Amino acid sequence: MVRCIFCGREVPNNKILCEGCSSALCEICGSKLARGYCAICGRIICDECSEMIGYARVCKDCLREYPEITDYESLRRFQFTRLLYQKPKKLSLKNVLNFGKEEMNEGYIFLRIGLDDFDSPYGLCTTYLGAHIALKLTELGFNFVDYPYLVRLNPNIPWKTRGNAAISLSLSVSKDKLKDVRDIVLRHIHTFVIPEFKKTQPAVAFYYSPIPKIPYTLKRI
Incomplete structure (x- = not known):
């Protein structure tokens, strides 16, 4: 062995x-x-x-x-x-993923927002961006159904602590507010992110479902 x-x-x-x-x-x-x-x-x-x-x-x-x-x-x-x-670099958010079905559940739908790889030595990190987005959504009266998740990406390497986590936010929103939430998230990303750092490759995922559970197949993506 x-x-x-x-x-x-x-x-x-x-x-x-x-x-x-x-x-x-x-x-x-x-x-x-x-x-x-x-x-x-x-x-x-x-x-x-x-x-x-x-x-x-x-x-x-x-x-x-x-x-x-x-x-x-x-x-x-x-x-x-x-x-x-330096010539400003325009942030290209090619990695915007949308999953799920928009069926209603008593007028509301569960929304999970995933954020990853916004870290840059010039400023910002994924957790800081997630905190700002959560604060803004709270101020606007959106309902969180759980605490934010800090997703450790490689727990088998405990000594690697920086650039090692993604953020997940869980909300319950009415269907007519889905676009508003998405616009708020993308606006914060474009405002805060400094894309000049070559290893900053930001990604955001939106998952919506009538039940607050993500299928196992999506967790493996």
């Missing part, structure tokens, strides 16, 4: 890493598990190939290329200047 050298799961005889750990290797050395994204180039990097600059992680290649970055304030100035002179 052959096991992954990092997590211990069984792997084929011709491999030493499982699929999950293989995708989490440092993009510089290729031999150690990454601890996060470089705040400048976007590569996933390990501790030895990076340094913490305040709250952000920066790879040593970028630190050599941009020696003016010495602390968190200089990093923030660098990022702001680069965004200021």
